Amino acid sequence: MSIPVQKVRKPEQQPLSSIPSSFREYMISFGPGIVMVLSWLGAGDLVDMSVSGAHYGYNLMWGMIIALVLRYILVNVISKYALTNVHEETIIQGYYRLYKYLPLFFGIASLLLAHFYAAYLVKGAGEALLYLTNIGTTFMWSSIVVIAAILLVINGIYNFVEITIKGVLVLMVVSLVGSAIWVGPDLPAIAKGTIAFSVPKNVGGVDTLVFVFSLIGAVAGSMSNLIYPYLFKEKGWQGPQYLKLQRYDLLFGVVMIIIIDLAVWTLGAEILYPKGLTIESVSDMAQMLTLTLGMLGGILFYLGVLGACFKTVIVYALGFGTLFVDAIHTTFPERGKKYNREYTKDPIYKLTLLVTVVLPVIWALPSMPGFVYLTIIVNAFQIVLLPAVAIGLMVLTNRKELLGQFANKWWENVLLLLLIGLTLWSTWHILSTLV
Template sequence: MAESTSGGTETGEGVVRLRKASWKYVGPGIVVAATGVGAGDLVATLIAGSKFGYTLLWAAIIGCLVKISLAEATGRWHLATGRTLFEGWRSLGQWTTYYFAIYVVIWGFVYGATAMSSSALPLVALFPDGPSLKAWAVLCGVLGLAFVWFNRYAVFEKVMTVVIGMKFLIVVYVAIRVAPDLGNAVKGLVPALPDGSLLYTLGLIGGVGGTITMAAYGYWVNSKGWTDISWLKVMRLDNRVAYITTGIFVVAMMIIGAELLHSTNIALTSGDRGLIDLGKVLEDRFGAVTANLFLIGFFATSFGALMGVWHGVSLMFADFVERIQRERRVPDGTPAQEEGMVAEVAAGKREKSVPFRAYLLWLTFPPMGLLFLDQPFGLVIAYGVLGAFFMPFLALTLLWLLNSSRTPKEWRNGMLSNVMLAGAGLLFLILCVQQVRDLPW
């Protein structure tokens, strides 16, 4: 690509003026940061810090670079082609449709219960004499549903900005409160693999901030009104903000794990309940105010992830359903029709659609049954298998799409993007195999 003197990029079709990157446009990245790091991610990072101190800090940094590459590729596909990611997947064959259909139904069913429970845990700790865990979980699910149902992207983004602000300030405050050892932290930037740390290392690189919401990023970009390649520089700045923020969360939680738990050999409960354990440790060490602040941050983390999934994955599902319906009516869709579907996302029409609201209901009400049935064993196994396969599916299909004629030549992958996406695909495949091996068959 050749830069023109007019501030644009010269292509085979003339000059495309790229808008100047500005902080005033940042938004979808904030939504990604608020959604992509859930309570489970914080626990995984916390436990890595508690077991290995600062030694794996370098892995957390590399993980953020990997996620920047994946989200940039997702956003670039939407902007360069004027098509949604699901349309790209459809072009690779029918198998992608079958996979996504099975995945999004089972994943949504189990994730709904997980997100509601995770949001309820800190509320139970904050209000021990209040409603039960299940009652709080149901309330969180209904509140998330109502908020997404009655609001559009602009309001959603503003609320998620408040959520990310709460998470950021509280987690960083606690990290400063435990007095980090800056010398050891700097040493942790040098790659090293202590005995028994390989899986934790791979998990830090591949796991934190890496969910189906990475695929939703392109839809949030379109919802913001960014619908063509002129927004490329803006999107890239927005994406970097997202994962630099995520990186600060990860580093802060590793500091907390290293200083508060590693030095005192305190073990945490696995899963989201580990954060409740940490709240008790903080109360013993620093008092009830700090502990309660952390629990509020825990709630912001969990409920922010819930709202983000309720909105972003519902957009993806609506695109999935409406595209199939259109293809049945008009087998060979024209570029104008595809651009019209992207415009619907940008105009907020997709958020009012029947498929969008149907998936919202699916995420909210059927999973409430799992809160009382303790999640049937077979369903949990199926969820684990499908979930393990999504991230390599995303990385490798993006690698395919962005190196093919489906993407205009000027906006295809360069060497760095190819190396990062190929590396991410390999990493996620290894994590996938390990997760499947660890399932209780």
């Protein structure tokens, strides 16, 4: 039985953007997908792809392909609901129709995940700055990163974030892809690793299948997928007329992920794997480019890590903070009315910054786990939430009274069922490994 949603006044929205009609206009309009994809691409991908290549060669390439397909399907369905539902409600408000406390569950889970995401992001940015300056400690630089992130988030800087991230994209493509081309990828090995579905022996103290789930978690994601609609609404994309633009925007970002992920993987497989070198820290990852391009390579890599970590801290603070307050306003409608569902005006929003930006700095203390280990474990465990996200989404997007002609086609349901099956199996394996 669905739960009736209490009508509340919608928050003020950005004015609608013009819809592009030419290739040039589409390229100029792209933005939320790049911001979202490069937040996905952050430290999680840099770690998991380089570790995959260094520890297993090209043998786990199939995991990346599965993860990217799953993510594109899932995020497109989430975006379709946000753009086409007749109530113009968020996906979190949609989940309220299934069970009134489901938004609260997702809100709390997203806040906790955001904390642990920031744990390795803040530490990674601190380690990068320590290498680039050779001054101070990781904790000192991580604290500076936190202060800078708080100042930017409080002042509301979506347009600045978008422009900055486009610059980071250019830097990462030039440094990582250029280096991968220089060392030369093994195309037959890549093809074999994509279709063989092999599971090699454990390397580096992490169970291979747990690592595969970390890879899928880093790329396919979980709660972070729900952030994307909040970003494109900042651009004024509201209504089914923006579906085509949204899909191209996301597709462009995913293509960038494929190019950069493959480049990082190739560097690990071609430089570190033949030498039997494993990755335990950021410096081990930087060694990939140092061995290829000398000191300049190491500097480029650390700049890439700094950019990837810092901008992801900002995007996740904005996105998860908004998602959490949306969950609170949806679960407790009276509070939503009080603040007119304008999320950033609710004092709770500022409290989310304490959890998602400030407190994670404690993980940068010397006694805490390393950046690489934290990244792998957090990404592996986030996959546990995917079944609930996907099942709820499938129920909502099949309801014609909500989506009308945009309700799921049969092939979309088949793909979602495959995603649900894979995530349930992955969750079972993660939990059985714990036991």
